[in-house]
Every structure is written in structure tokens, then in C-alpha cells.
Amino acid sequence: MARVRFIGPEPVTVPELGSRVVEPDEVVEVPDERFEGYVCQPGTWESVEEPGKAAAKKTAAKAPQKEG
Helix, strand or coil, X not given: CEEEEECCCXXXXXXXXXXXXXXXXXEEEECHHHXXXXXXXXXCEEEXXXXXXXXXXXXXXXXXXXXX
């Protein structure tokens, strides 16, 4: 899941997120395939974490540590 920040001035209801109310400056997770639909509205949403970045971080965190 990608993450975006709502930068609008007032809370909004987002039907795509289960009619969730999103507050100004709130970060929400959106489906990776819908990420572009949010960030193409630069006066309303800004990118926090692009699609696939969270999965890459989790994979790196789970990598076994080398013993020295």
C-alpha cells in the first residue's frame, strides 16, 4: 500500500477508502494501483510513500543479519 497526505483545508469523506473522513495533514494508505489518482491532484494530496516502497523496506528489515 502506498501512502499519501491530505493537504486540503477541511476534512473530506473519501468513498474509495470506505467513506472514511480524512482530516487535513492526515496520512492515509491507498492501494498501489490508485496512487497516481491521488498524487495527480497536487492541491489536495501529496506523496508520502510511493507504491512498492513499503514492501521493499519490510523485505530489507527481515533480511538475516550476518554474524561477524
